[in-house]
Amino acid sequence: MRQFTSLLLTLLLIFSLAACAAAPSGDPPSSSGTAEDPAVSSEDAENPAPEPEEEPVPPEPEPYEISDPTEEKEGYVPWNGVVEHLFFHPVIAYPELAFDGDAQANGLDDFMVTVDEYNKILQSCYDKGYVLVDIADVWSETTGEDGQPKMIRNTLYLPEGKKPLILSYDDTNYYPYMLENGLAYKLIIGEDGKIASWGLDPKGEEVVSRDLDAIPILDKFVEEHPDFSPFGAKGCLSLTGYEGILGYRTQTDTKNWDDAREANRQKEREAVKPIVEELKRTGWTFGSHTWGHIRLGTLSLDTIKADTRRWYDEVGSLVGETTILFYPHGERPDGNDWKNTGPVFQYLQSTGFRVFASVGVESFSFIKKDICAVICDRLHPDGTTLRHSRDRYLQFYDAKDIMDVDVRPQREIDWS
């Protein structure tokens, strides 16, 4: 029932947005219908032409500079050590909706952090001397002595005393189940021309904010602490396609489709384009999380091929080229991808992926010798590791200082 309600809400949202887009706006009144025209009929006087709406003039975007951390720069020192990598899911704006005891509450507790926790984690990483780098700048493709393409680890040049940190964000699709559980509904461009989130608060009121979603929160944090991102990098957004992207329903459905759905999909595609463009302009990059959030270690090669083509068609066509693949469920293809290079890995690599990211207990990375690719693991700040892996994350933050024990479900914690 809950899922049905959420589907209804989503449909209502889509239709109301479609209705907004279809409503005439700012049509100039015809010359015979102006207020000065004495010939205006009484019928027209009762139903005057709508005031022409002022087209909002988007403010000139603030310039945003992105630079290359692999270029030597005065005052910057070489870094060849580990590049740490943390990943988040969308963050919980309203814990009272997330942790309401429903069927999703424990899953949200396991896999997500709240806005307050996220703010504290960013602050702590900043205080501990981490600076953001983009995942695509850490490794490069080159030609080996044997004439074959291979990946190499780049030397990064960082401000003295700083340590590099990659951030990635999985499932930034704003799935319908997230909407009723206290997360943002979608990204939009706010009146100030900046990325904001749109959603409903627990009373059902519309809220546009830069303080309730991981993406604008990081944008703001970097505005306030520009030295957290000396190269302009933000994070890499790991997108599936089956519920659209960034809160826009850009997906197809092979079972249930008609012209009206396709027309709406095209509208959603147009609507998300400026969001993608602004994200890219301000240091965000994109990777694939597969179209269907599929298990790459379990499904057949044919299924994986069809899913990959669909991702390129429906998501890649909007976000552009990427070399980054984030394994759904952290599940590695072909059993053990850093020992074997099996048919699934070979296929995925052949489509253009070079960096294959899983999930693990450290920011491990391994350049494969037999194929041009790198494998890397990411750490995962979330309820599970806040509760059970305090030590492993102390280099970034102390779970004791971060975790909102009072708002989360009363479940086990390993520290006290």
Ligand SMILES: [Zn+2]
């Ligand atoms: Zn995922």
